[in-house]
Amino acid sequence: MKTKIMTLEFSxxxxxxxxxxxxxxxxxxxGRNNNSFIPSxxxxxxxxxxxxxxxxxxxxxPTSTWINGDYHxxxxxxxxxxxxxxxxxxxxxxxxxxxxRILSCLQMLSITAKFSVNEEYALFAETLDHAKFxxxxxxxxxxxxxxxxxxxxxxxxxxxxxxxxxxYARGEKMDETKVATRRRSSLTYIPASxxxxxxxxxxxxxxxxxxxxxxxxxxKKDRSDAILLGIESLLLLTDQERSAVSVAxxxxxxxxxxxxxIKDFILKCIHCPRLTLSPKDDGFQxxxxxxxxxxxxxxxxxxxxxxxxxxxxxxxxxxSLIQSDEWMGESGILDVLxxxxxxxxxRSHDAxxxxxxxxxxxxxxxxxxxxxxxxxxxxxxKESMNVGQRRxxxxxxxxxxxxxxxxxx
Numbered sequence: 001m002k003t004k005i006m007t008l009e010f011s012x013x014x015x016x017x018x019x020x021x022x023x024x025x026x027x028x029x030x031g032r033n034n035n036s037f038i039p040s041x042x043x044x045x046x047x048x049x050x051x052x053x054x055x056x057x058x059x060x061x062p063t064s065t066w067i068n069g070d071y072h073x074x075x076x077x078x079x080x081x082x083x084x085x086x087x088x089x090x091x092x093x094x095x096x097x098x099x100x101r102i103l104s105c106l107q108m109l110s111i112t113a114k115f116s117v118n119e120e121y122a123l124f125a126e127t128l129d130h131a132k133f134x135x136x137x138x139x140x141x142x143x144x145x146x147x148x149x150x151x152x153x154x155x156x157x158x159x160x161x162x163x164x165x166x167x168y169a170r171g172e173k174m175d176e177t178k179v180a181t182r183r184r185s186s187l188t189y190i191p192a193s194x195x196x197x198x199x200x201x202x203x204x205x206x207x208x209x210x211x212x213x214x215x216x217x218x219x220k221k222d223r224s225d226a227i228l229l230g231i232e233s234l235l236l237l238t239d240q241e242r243s244a245v246s247v248a249x250x251x252x253x254x255x256x257x258x259x260x261x262i263k264d265f266i267l268k269c270i271h272c273p274r275l276t277l278s279p280k281d282d283g284f285q286x287x288x289x290x291x292x293x294x295x296x297x298x299x300x301x302x303x304x305x306x307x308x309x310x311x312x313x314x315x316x317x318x319x320s321l322i323q324s325d326e327w328m329g330e331s332g333i334l335d336v337l338x339x340x341x342x343x344x345x346x347r348s349h350d351a352x353x354x355x356x357x358x359x360x361x362x363x364x365x366x367x368x369x370x371x372x373x374x375x376x377x378x379x380x381x382k383e384s385m386n387v388g389q390r391r392x393x394x395x396x397x398x399x400x401x402x403x404x405x406x407x408x409x
Contacts (some may be wrong), residue, residue, distance in 0.1 A: 005177065066115055066123070067099040074121055074139045086110055086162040089140050090170050093119070096168050098144050102135060105168035109161060110380075110394040112348045119173055128394075131158045132292055135165075176178040208248040212259045219276075220263045224290055227276060231269065231297050234262065238304035240311060249310045250305035254317055267394065269298030270336055299353035302333075307361040318364040322371065338375065344384040348392040351384055355398035362405045369406070378406055 071093040077083065090098050106113050106125060113125040113135070123135040131153025138145040146169045148162045167174060215237070218230025236242055237249040256263030268275045273294040277287055309317035321327045327334055337354040344351035358377065361367050381399045388396030 001181045029095065066103060067095050067121065069095065069120070071095060071139065071144070074144065076135055077138045077140075077145065083145070084147050084149050086150070086159070087145060087167070088166040088170060089142050090144045091170070092143050095137055095144055097171075098137065098146060101168050101171060102146070102165060105165050107389075107391055108393050109164065110348075110352065110392045111161065112391060118267050126349070127153065127161060128352075130296070131155075131161070133158060133162075172182055200237065208245045211245055212249070212252055212262065215260050216259060220261065224277065224286075228290070228293065229260050231265075231294060231301070233303070233309055234266075235297055235301050238301050238308060240304070240308045246304070246308045247314065250308040250312075251314075251317060253301060253305040254309065255320065266301060267333075269294045270302070270329075271335060272299070294332060296353065299337075299350060303353050303356035303360070306357055310360050310364060313336065316367075318361075321361070322365070322368050330370070334372075334375070338377070338380060341384050342380050344387040344392075344395060348387065349397055350394040351387070352392060352398060355381070357404060359398055359402050359405065362402060373406055378403065381406075 007176070008198060015304075023398060038338060074095055092098055102123070104115070109127075111125050113123045113129050116122045116124065119136075121137045124132070125135055126132045130149045133153075134149040134151065136147045136149070138147070146166065148165060150158050164174065190328070211233075215230050215234050217235065218226050221230075234249065234253070238246055240246040241251065251257050252259040252262045253266055254263070266277065273291040274287075276294055277290065324332075326332055337357055339349040340347065340354040341358065358372065358381075362377075379404045383397035385396055385403070386398055
């Protein structure tokens with residue numbers, strides 16, 4: 001007796017959505033060449049990393065021309081495709097109305113988005129917390145189905161953003177002042193009272209050394225997960241709203257006093273984050289993604305440290321920077337900040353943290369302000385502010401503050 005083996009065939013549309021691997025995509029920005037790569041997952045095991053152009057590209061999303069078609073041009077939900085719970089049906093039959101609402105909300109939340117060249121009704125978005133997700137639109141009997149599909153990142157913060165995005169897609173009115181108040185770190189949902197209570201159990205000096213030594217142990221390991229945990233711990237320690245040892249942590253980041261390994265590590269993450277990868281991790285598929293996160297987090301740590309030093313009225317921490325070749329010299333930290341700010345259209349989150357750093361430096365001394373103006377900071381800030389007004393509200397706010405500081409000479 002022969003046994004029949006049943007095979008299940010999936011439609012091409014279902015395979016395209018259900019089995020897509022977004023980590024293989026490369027993303028083309030505006031104003032710079034696409035020199036990033038993701039090693040192919042299909043290459044043989046004895047080969048090294050190879051530059052592979054992904055079959056599906058994403059371009060920077062314009063704020064007014066995402067969707068040009070009407071309701072009938074929207075795709076239908078593929079068969080056997082489970083819709084995410086983070087979805088809603090908009091009682092509207094004009095996709096351009098829903099698209100404009102979504103783009104407006106993304107700009108207000110400072111969530112960057114890029115649209116697919118091959119899939120007109122899909123956006124690929126990324127939050128400040130490094131959460132990545134797709135936004136798709138489909139036909140529905142009651143209107144337009146809007147779906148958010150998380151790909152990577154913190155699910156806790158993604159749910160908060162998803163509720164806001166879906167409400168805006170439905171056209172619901174919300175208090176924009178409360179919605180626009182964004183987290184500066186994915187770790188800030190840890191209550192400050194918990195951090196303060198833990199710090200009270202030990203003397204200040206013992207607590208500071210304990211935290212700093214813990215960070216050093218993590219960043220010196222040869223595992224990417226431990227290194228990432230170490231830099232996230234340092235990010236929390238430099239946040240003055242969540243840390244009782246932020247001044248000491250800022251001193252370690254800016255001057256390396258007592259913890260030179262932390263300062264050197266941050267410099268590597270800013271200039272060449274690939275140097276922080278271990279040899280066994282360098283060739284893996286997630287290496288480029290790891291470098292992106294390390295660089296962005298290092299910029300955020302630098303911004304926290306500069307702001308902490310300024311608010312703590314520690315002139316010695318900031319005044320020493322203008323005499324430092326690591327900051328003011330050729331290929332110094334200032335050059336990296338200028339470069340990230342000038343590429344705001346491609347990497348808006350990096351540009352935002354670079355603008356935070358430059359704002360603090362502008363307000364630190366008249367000598368530093370004059371030096372930054374001579375380097376052409378006003379023109380770079382104006383160009384970045386135009387990008388922020390279209391795509392990133394926090395970047396626009398920082399650029400506007402910087403331009404106001406530079407006019408008050």
